[in-house]
Structure formats: structure tokens, C-alpha cells
Amino acid sequence: MMSLLFSVCVTTVFLTSVFQSVSGTPCVCELKNLVRPFPFSKLDNINRAASQCNGNITPKEMKEASGLMLGLQSRLKQLEESVSVLEREDDGKLYGAVSLRIIELELAEVLQLMLKLNETLRSNQRLSEKTIAELQGMLEDMQNLEDFDYMQVVKKQRENQRMKRDLDRCQNELQATAWPPTASPGHCPQGQLVNVSGPRTYSLTQYGTSYPYGAWGKDPKPAPGKEGMYWLVALTSSSVYANYVRQYNSWSTMMVGVGPTDASISSSNPTTNTIQGPNVVMYGGALYYGCYNTPYVCRFNMSDRTVSNVALPPNTGINNKFPFAYLDLAYTYTDLDFATDESGVWVIYTSPENFGNIIISEVLAKTPPVLGRNWKTSLHKRTVTNTFMVCGVLYATRFLNKETEEIFYSFDTRTGIERYDLRIHLKKMQPNVQSLNYNPQDRMLYMYSDAYILSYNVIFSDTLYA
Template sequence: MSRCNIFILMIIIPLAFFQSVRGKDCVCDLKNSDPAFPEQKLTKVETISAQCIGSITSERMTDLDRLLLGLQQRIKQLEDNVLMLEKEDDRNLYGAVSVRIIELEFAEIQDLLNKLNMTTNDYHHLNVQTVAQLEDMKDTMAELEKFDNMLVIKKDRENQRVKRDLEQCKNELKVTLPPPTVPPGRCGLGQMVSVVGPRTYSITVYSTSYPYGAWGRDAKPAPGDENKYWLVVLTSSNVYGYYVRQYSTLSTLLLGIGPKDTYISSSNPTTNTIQGSNMVMYANALYYNCYYTYSVCQFNLTTRAVSTVALPSDTGYNSKFPFAHLGTTYSYTDLDFATDESGVYVIYATTSNFGNVVISKIETSNPPVLGQTWKTSLYKTTATNTFMVCGVLYATRYLDKETEQIFYSYDTKTKEERFDLKINIKKMQTNIEFLNYDPRDHLLYVYSDAYILTYEIIFQ
């Protein structure tokens, strides 16, 4: 129910006293130096407010939902009857009766549509009228507030603001359960307590031209490649990439010295093009979302061969279930890839799981195959990124331009879910387009609005 708030005004009237003496009697003249309070305006606002409350009720607001639900059910019934007619029509009495039933259903659907149009028009008129009334009341209350000489309303607003700040502070100080502790037998790490940094913060040789990309180290490098770093920048419409750039050390990457480019294809987009900024390197192979499909691509950097494995057919792709927050959507991030101590995972969402996150282990054979799968209750578009540590999925969300927060976890071993984590990451740029954990150095590798960063995870 929408409510129109009425402020109570405390009016202090400046008075002037004039004293005169008439014989032995003392006579005082009382004069008001301020204009008279427009009581009739306040009464009008109160009346309109009461009418507003009476005209906009929760019962009325559900009329539209009921009509839409009824229309949806009737259309479904009509579809079923038409299918039955097509299947069992004997061109005789049965067909004639079925056609008549369908005609009656058409008439009922038309009646529902007429009611829906009428209700929609009524709501539109009510919305326009209410907006005008609220604007009028707002202007009137601003005029009446001028009579509040003791600033009661202003002080009340300040008090309300202080109360909200105190309540927020109390909520932040409330003790929450600690993040899940990874059993030592699994990878020897304890509870994640914080993320510090950035330890690395630099622009790439591409400057700020391309805000979407990814970078990091091979989570399972070949002997002699332990110090190599890879970089992929989406140089085509911030959506596609078609080559991997490698550097011998972190210093050469930061300075842009001696890169080695390995091309997947000669241009964008093709069947094997990288789509989206989520990808990882594992055992000299790049794992990423194949162009315009719900498939995982495995690109071998030595042989330049591409192998694929398809995800379930109802997997969201092409920005159906991307990472997002209220301010923006990270396009083409339906498939996210992560590495941890045990290998490679793909994180995605399916319609059968209602748009919630699904985790699948990727067996890194050639071609790759999907291993064990876990379904979560985290709606994918409420998160901005995910990563894995010791078999535990973590999800982040956008708090503001300076802060990203790890708020969720799912333990693939115990199937325990947590939505109450509050581990903040200090951002240097507004958006984080790529985030992955490296099990070799326990760092988070981040690509943020064309900048590359690393953060250190602190375990208890």
C-alpha cells in the first residue's frame, strides 16, 4: 500500500506586545507579526492523503496479477484443446464439438483481454492522478514548512538519519558465522579470513582501450613454464578474443616486453573464438566459452588444436544468465571458469535449476569431459564473479565503486551453502570483469576495467 506522509508542523508565532495605560487599567495590544497560518491548505493535504490511501490498496494492485494468471491458464487450456483436436479430429461430430469448445474459449479469452485492457487503463489513470496529487502535496508541505520557526521538522529528519546510521552500524557489528573451514586433509588450508591488496596493480600495453580481458598463470604448468604469465584481451567489441599472449615473467608482462602470441583463429568471430572474459589456463590449455554456444572450448597452446564439450542444453549463454549488479550487466559472462587445487571447473546456470548456479568439474582429458556436477541455490545474476578454493565455490557482489564483497560460499564436499560471508575486496577501478584463484600462490588474479591486479587470500 502506498502511503502519503503528512508532517506535523509546530508553529511558533512571533508576537508583539504594546502596553498602554488608561487611567488605572493596564491594556496590552497583541499583534501577530507573521502572516496567518494557512490551515485550510493543511486540511486539504490531509484530505488528499486519506483519499490516496483509500484508492491504492493491496487488493486493487492484485487485480492485474489475477487477470494475467487467468489469461495465461486459459491460453494454455486453448493450446491443449487445439492439440487434442489436431490429434483426434474425425472430421465428424467430435471435430464439430471440439471446434465449438475452442470458439467458446476464444470468446472467454477475448473477455479477459478486454478486462485486462480496462484494468490497465484504470491503473494508468490512477498512476497519473496520484503522481500529480503527490507533487501538489509536496509543494504544499514545503510551503507550510516555512512556518516551522523552531526547525522541528529539520531536527526530526536529522534524528531519523542518525537512527538509520546507528542501525546500520549495529548490523555491521553483529557477529556472523565464520567462512567455512576447509578440512586440512583436503588441501592444508584453514578458514579464509580476509583478502588484502592489491599486491599488483598495473595497466597493460593495451592501455585503457579494452576493459574486458583475463590474465594469470597456468595452474598446472609444464616443467620450465612455472614463471610464465598469460594475457587475453577482448579486442573485438569487448566480447571476442582470438589469440593468447604469453610472457616469460611478471616483469616482462608489466613492461610489455617480448610477448609471444598464439592464435586460435585469424580473426573474430569464428567457431572457436573466445567469447566473454571468463577463462583459465591449465596444463598448457586455455578453457573458455566457445563462440555462440553453451560449450566449453579447450585450446592446446602447443598443438593449437581445439576440443569441445557441451554443457546441458538448457544452459544459459549469450548473456541469458550473466554476472550482474543493479548498475550494470557483465555481458557474455554466462560461463565462468575456475581453477583450484584439484583442477578446472565451469560455473554456469540452467533453466531447469531456475537460473541458479551449477558447478561442473571438467576432466582435462583430450577431448575434455564433464565430471561431477553440483546444483546451488545462488541466482547467478545476483553475483559479479565466482572462484574456487579447495573445492569451495565463492561468489562476489558489487557493494560500491570502491568495494567488492565475497558474500557466498558452497562446499562441494559437504554441500553446505552460506549467504552471510562479509569479506571485502578493495577495488582500484569500478568493475571487475575477471577473477580467478591460483592454487600455486594463493593469489586472486583480477582484470578490472583494463587494469591487472593480484590480491592475497589470508587463511587462518
């Protein structure tokens, strides 16, 4: 537009100058700018406000409260020691009077530190509130200045940055662990676990969102004629207990909630043989789960509706003592986690004697069940969100964010080797994972997540490019 106006003006001047040479009439060229002038003064004000904000918030202000807090902790510890000495050595005479005076002076110092700390915290709070208001004002002013971005340069830059972040995240998700510590192909016929893809399926159960805790999957060793059957257990009592298992003849009937059959374990919740906790599995036509209020493994035979059990080692953690967890959130009553793989059934738990670190035990599929060998790991159970087994290798997950769970740890029961550096990502559709189990028949992971059921393809080294 500016070049066009200039061209018109030059032409007018030229033509008028020719006319002036004939008639002597003066020529005037008037240039009109149709674009609003850019408010440089407003931009300068924003720059000054930003500089002033940086000057007000310095490391000194941030460190002052921390220093006072450390000083207060030190004084309180010293005061506690002085009181302990007085309690041990008070003679009721001069020594006791002197010690009391020292404690009185220490209390006065503690009080002064607390007053100063409170004032510092109030000052920092006022500074934070003022800064938030200033930042909000600067944000609004900058958004108004974007109206002058006629070529939409800023908008395109933001879109490019957002696209770059999405591409980087996608690239990270595609990266698999180079050498995961699974067993050799001779021990695990399908090769090494290298990645997990999906989710392949994602759906609400027939219960809707009413029951966020539960488990589901397929029997790795089904009875003849039941190879396509799916099972589902939802904790229908306070997200802690369940007293029946639901079965569907196929995936399609499960998705539409048609024709389920329920096998009742007990008449009500909670009572003897009630399911406690969401981490249950089906193997060989029997459901394995944690018995109600006892450190026992329960085995519910689906065909004759009988329950048998075996005791776990003494002092095994139950009743929400050692649940799976992350940050400040714990998955309630997940003390016992059951898993299946190529060799059978496993139970994952812990005890105070093992300092809360995970213990793995074989569960021999007999009636009643029998505990086999066990292994102790160095992985603390409350740092884990869930576990599963593949070819005798325990894998543990942790919470990265609402969209991603990470398989970060493994323990090989054959070699005893532990690894903490796996980086296999699971893409989630809901924030939490209440149960996770591997089925060696279809090589899939089955997840129960905030009332949703999901499945994932487990990728092994010999099937990576299939």
C-alpha cells in the same frame, strides 16, 4: 523571542500602571508577532489529499487485474485443450460441429476477458498517473512547509536516519560468516576463509574504458625471476574474443602502463586458438582459457608460444548457452570459467545433462593438458555471477546491488558438502563482475569489473586478527 517580548510588555505595563495611578492616563500593551503564522489550512489539505489517495488505491484495484489475468490464462488453457480434442477426434460430422460451437463460445469469453482486462489496465494507468501528480504536489507543499522548521528538526532527523542506514550497512559489511564450509586447517594450511576485505587496489587498465570484459592477476606458480609479474587479457573483439596476453614486470608499471610485453596467440580474431570469454587464468607459465567455438580447454605456453588443448565432456555448454547471469542480465560467453588455487587449475562449466547445474573438473597442468576428476553440484550456473576456488572449495558469487557482490555458496570437493547460506560481501566500485580469481601465493582475489581491475585481501581464520 516570544519570552523576550512578553517580558518587555510586562515591564511596560507595570511602569505604565504606576504612571496611570498618578496621571490617570490609560496604558495599552501591544504585542507584535514577528514570525509568519503557520499555514495550518495547507497542512490540513495535504492530510486530506493523502487520505483520499489511500482510499483510491486499495488492494481491490490492485487484485482486479491479477484476477482477470489468471482467468484469461485459465480460459486460454481450456481453449487449447478443446482445440486439441477437436484435432484428435473430429469425425467431420455432428461431433465436429458441436466442438466448433464450443470453441466459438470459449473464444467469445476470452475476447470479453481481454476487453475487460484492457479497460482495467487503462483505468489503473490513469489512476497511477493521477496519483503521481498528486504525490508530486504534496511533496512540493511539504517542502514549502519545511521553511517553518526554524530549529531544523526535520533536517536533523533525516541526517540521523541517513547516518543510521550508513552505520547499519557498514556493520553488515564487517560481519563475516561464522562457520564457512571450507576445508579443515590440515587440508587448507592457512585456515578457513572467513571474509574478504578491500578493494585494496582499483584502477583502469592501459586500454581505458574501451574493453569492459577481461581478466588479470599473477601466476600462482611463476617461473624463477617472474614472481612480481602481472598479466592482463582484455577481450578486444566484441567483448568476446582476444588473441594475445599482455604482461607487466611489476604493479607500478602496470598502473602507469609502462613497458608491457604482448604475447600473440593467433594472428587475428576469431580464429583457431583464439581466447573466447573473459574467465582465463595463468598457472605455471601457461594461460588456460576456452578455445574458440569448441568445447575444449586451451593451454598457451608463454615461453615457446605453443597451444595445446583437451576436450571437455560431450555436450558441454559453450557459445553463450550457459553464461553467468543475474536477473535479466547475462555475462556473455562466460560458459567456461577457469580458476587456480593451492592444488592447480580448475574449469567450471555445465551441460544440459546436468540441467544447467555447475560441474567442476580438475585440469592437470601437462602438455597437452589432461582433465582429472570432476564433481557435479546442485547450483544452477545462470544464478551465479562468478566463481573461484580456494583449497579445493568452489565459491560462487551473486549480484546484490550495484555496490555489493555476495559470496553465498560453496562446494567442498573433498567432502562433497554444499552450502547456500554464506554471507560474505564484496564491495564493488563498478556494477558488474566479468572475472574473479584467487591467487594462493599472495592470498588475494583479482577482479575485472567493467574495464577496471581490482584486488581484495582474502582473510582466513588464523590471520583474522593479524
